Amino acid sequence: MTVLGFLLQKEFRQIRRDTTILRIMFALPVIQLIIFPLAMDFDVKSVNISIVDQDHSTYSQKLISKIASSGYFKIVGAETSFKKSLTYIENGEADLVMEIPAGFERNLVREGVQKIGISVDAINGTKAGIGGQYLNSIIADFNANIDVNVKSGIVPQQGIIDITFTNWFNPRAEYKYNIVPAILVLLLTMIGGFVTALNIVKEKEVGTIEQINVTPIKKWEFILGKLIPFWIIGMIVFTLGLTISWLVYGIIPAGSFLTLYAFAAVYLVALLGFGLLISTYSGNQVQAMFVAFFFIMIFILMSGFFTSTDGMPGWGKVISNMTPVAHFVKTDRMIILKGSSFSDVKQEFLYLVAFAGVLNGWAIWNYRKTN
Template identity: 40%
Template sequence: MLKYLLEKEFKQIVRNTFLSKMMVILPIMTIVVFPYVTSQEVTDVKVCIVDNDHSQASQRLAQKVEASGCFSVAGYEPTYGEAMKGIEEGSADIVLEIPRGFAKSRGRGEEPQVTVAANSVNGVRGGLGSQYLSAVIAAFAAEEGGSEARAAQGMAAGAGPATLYRYNPTLDYKVFMVPGLIAVLITLLCCALTALNIVGEKEAGTIEQINVTPVPKSLFILAKLMPNWAIGMLSLSFGVAFAWAVHGISPLQGLPSIVLFSAVYILVASAMGMVISNYSDTMQQAMFLMFFFLILMMLTCGLFTPIESMPEWAQKITTLNPMRYFTRAMRLAYLRGSSPAELARELMWLGGFAVVLNAWAVASYKKSN
């Protein structure tokens, strides 16, 4: 009986031209386009410089800021007040004020106080921009200070090679984002396809023909699950291939963990779609419920915001989010090459979600209204 149910499901998939297009377009959009859209890098920060010293040392500092590659000089203003008008008007992001006596203080071995004022309307741009500028100033102090202590202080501030970044030495945000986006891809595809497939059969009336047969509910759910599992693994292949071909990101030794965790998580995402479809009578209801839960899952899985930075009550809520464990497993497998044994906790959580949600899907499916 399972053979004929699977034959029916695969024929429906083959006849659905929209699905075949979505299986290619969604990985391209998620893995190829989204990493550039969700860029966490801050470039072309506009700096307005107030040089109150007009010395060669202050000019060298201004030139170093401009040559760093992260900043563009929006202009030179005579006073701090004039420079702040640029921030208020939006023509500048940061004000750098070099005090009078800057060169003389440095000649006496002192560290003059340089003022950095950032526009924090855009907190990320203002915060990272000011950190970049502080690093440039520290590098300038290390290069021209002539003191080993001052040089060490500048390097500790991020100006030199004293800091070693493990697993992502260039701090490329795409290395961090792409594994999480693969988790988003599998969640969207598997959950949406399952939910919309069953609800679509409800609206078309074809599911009634299955309901009047002696097919057990568990067998019906299994027949729906297996094709979606195959589609999910195929989308994983597309995601890994696009990540390597476009961004040069490969899982290295973590491929066994990625395959194992994806195989389990696809069962979780598909079961979520089944549960949603069991409580929905129309496509509109299913889409509303699906996007409601998917948005919550993506916002609390640690993809965009570290879970450790959330309030304590929010961290407790994230323990009920299966996407949290899959995203973490994908990142550790990609960046560190972690084995399944090292990710046993995440695997146990995902396995528990798979059992509970699939059991819920079978129990909530009604063969008769």
């Protein structure tokens, strides 16, 4: 058996002995993949609203009924003044306040125009923004269906454009289809970044690194021996994640499994190299853990995991492009949801190959081996 073979045998025995870590590496991804998509849902379906109706007309009642029956809003208060209704927001009981002024129906019928006041609690920016958009959409739909008697002498507006749109690759715009492929990337990132970041450091702490250093093993063989076992574990976890996505959420990749696994394989090599690079610089496991956590948080937040990278400033997009996570999140969604072929994502694959080469080459170069 070669030196690399003996090293791999040692690594697999060491992983098998630490049954707690082994269980965590397989159990936590399963739990995360089942819970996260259910909890991380940007589809806001329960927005509390307080309404001030100062008109008490047929039209104002129709508008209130339309809001209540939409399924998105819960009416928590109906006050006679804006000041009283605002206390619902101040006490955290309401997310929005809508004020219908006196003369609402009269102005709509006679003038064809009437303003409505909407106040939004923006402490929770996501809920406020989405809730405000829902309410604007309902009011616009209500306005479009009002049968207003046009005053004599006023020419009806011409050239109205009716817009019809269709969601491709996620027809019902369900957030779980957007987040599940990204969570698959997150699982591989955790294994590749955190676990391997503690690997070489652990050898330093227990004192076995000195014994390894006096052997004739080459630096690249040592790094490869540390990388291969966790690469295999990562690929098993990825397969497990795809299985759970199918069984729990009914998500089956629309693209080629071969392309998907090719990207996962190269991405894992890149992240494992990153973890080993941190391990070569760290003096103990606490240092390695904090450094890995710092970089992985940046990777996740700048990767488009939660929000699109298109809304980032120029410098943010540059940082995003410098992280392997961003490229795999984009590719994973394209292959699983859109069915993109390898030619469609070839450039992203080359990015990951470059990351894998640089990070692993750096880890091999930085590993200090003394004979």
